[in-house]
Amino acid sequence: MTKTTGRLVRLPGLVLRCAWVGLIVACYGVVIAGSAAGARLRRSTGGRGVRDGDRWVRMLTRLGPSYIKIGQLLSTRRDLLPEEVTTPLARLTDGAAPPRRRRIERAVREAYRDRPWPFREFDWEPVASGSIATVHEAVTLDGRRVAVKVRRPGIERVMWQDFTLTASAMSLMGMLPRLRKMPFKLMHAQVGGAILRQLDFAAEAASLRALRDNLEGGTRTVTIPAPLPELCTPETVVMEFIGDLRRFEPGELDLDTRRSVQRAVLGTVYEMLFIDGFVHCDLHPGNLYFDLNADLVMLDAGFVIKLPDPVRRSFADFFINMAMGDGWMCAQIVIESAAEIADDCDLEGFRAALGELVSETSGAKSGEFDLARFAGRLFDLQRRFGLFPAPEFAFPLLSLLVIEGMIKGFDSDLDFQAEAIPVLRRRNIPRDAQPAVER
Known part of the structure; x- marks a missing residue:
């Protein structure tokens, strides 16, 4: 500590x-x-x-x-x-109740106490209010329209207390006879630590820049606000303001547009997962929008994880072999990437069981494939056979679970696995060596 x-x-x-x-x-x-x-x-x-x-x-x-x-x-x-x-x-x-204005104003003034006040106008009434921060529209001294994300006063203390309490709960769970082999402490350190990192606004500004750099010039039209590092502080993230946004939902979109939206979202998420190893775990409707042209706008980069490259490669290899229906190879990847393998693990039994699971789901359409159920059955197989995955694998699964739940309503005929193949074929090619794609 x-x-x-x-x-x-x-x-x-x-x-x-x-x-x-x-x-x-x-x-x-x-x-x-x-x-x-x-x-x-x-x-x-x-x-x-x-x-x-x-x-x-x-x-x-x-x-x-x-x-x-x-x-x-x-x-x-x-x-x-x-x-x-x-x-x-x-x-x-949609937003939590914001703190009182005087608390927000005091927090922002304190954040800029050691530098000249950079705003010509500042709207103290937030345009968005989340669980960790509020977002305000402002105008800089040089006339730029910006969004200012302000960390809620006192939020650090509460989140650290919750982190400590859940760490104790995980330790107690690890003492139960049936759960002693589960790496609860390591899982908590990874997942709980990722949630705590949402308090690190310098990291979020860096993540916004990285996401923009990675996705710029790609196959999908995605707008991500540019951070203004010279105006950011440990308690604030200042970025360009993007207005005229619409909620991310099918609404009255025609079928062709719905399918285009699905492919755009999946393509963007697959690029992040399989090429960059940069995982956005928080693409709920409060962070993903449409602009007036029905193109994607991605806001907020607080819950973004950079995967270790071996984990990125293993997850990408598992996914492409799952899409191809090669259960044996999927099992081999799980075995080779496992954080721990029990002494009495039946590797051949695991290979056979996972092979059956993969054959059941290979090529399933959006309306048929259920990632949550697949992941649950996969984790159950690992538990039963004594293979414990690296905790980092939870992040790409979480990212896909959130996105899957959101976009299934757009079109139930899309093949989640087939859509990943073009991206997966480039998974081992550094981004700067990949050919430019026409937009």
Whole structure:
């Protein structure tokens, strides 16, 4: 624990946070469980699902940013969860209640205390309000229209407390006999650390630049706001302002446009995953939009992970072999990239079981292929046979799970795996050595 972390996570505050989380979960758990029991007795839902969805939203909002993030990701999985759950959860992507103006103003003034005030105009009423930051429209002294992302006051302390609490919970889970072999601590360090890195606004500004550089000149039209490094601070990210945005949803788009949108999103995500190893894990409807031409606009780069190159290569090799229906090779890649293999692992049994799973899903269309179910069955096979994957594999899967849930409603006939093949063929060619693609 660093000196800064020690200041943020003190025992009295941690105990209070633990008590608060426990109280909120217990209270809402009793209400939701009671509602479910009553509905079973009446043999009718009677609208219970909508009310329970609202209760989940209120509970996650009260618990704070780490839990809101979970709700945002779950809201994209309309293919797995009932509409009465995902519809209320989707409100979490539209924005959380902003802090009071005086707190925002104090935070921004403090961020620029050591330099001249750079704004000619600053709208203290946010244009967007997320779980970690608010976004404000401003005009610089030289007349540029910009968006200023401001970290919520006090958010660091809460997120570090939650990180510490979940680390303790993972340690306890690792003591259970059936779970002792699971690398919970390593998984928590990777995933929890990635969530904490959303507090690092210097890293987010760098991620915005990297995403723009990587995707510029590619096969897809994607707009990403350019950061203005000279105006950024540890508490703010200043970037170009992009207006006239529309929500990322099918709406009244015709079928050809819907298919074009699907291919654009998948192509962009595949480029990030398989070529750059740069994974955006947070492309929910609050961060992905259309412009007036129905081209993609990608905002926010807080939850972006740079994969180690061996992990990028292994994931890309697994995906292309899955698309080709080569289950044996998929199993071999999992075995070679595993973080740990149990002494009693039945490798041949694992190869046979994964081969069956791959043959079932190879070539499935969007409406037939269910990545969440596939991933669940894959992880179950690994658990049963004693192969534990590198924790970094969770990030590309998370990215694809979020996107899959969002774009299935655009067209159910698209082949997710076939769309990846053109990108996967370039997976081992450095981007600067790849031929230019006509836009």
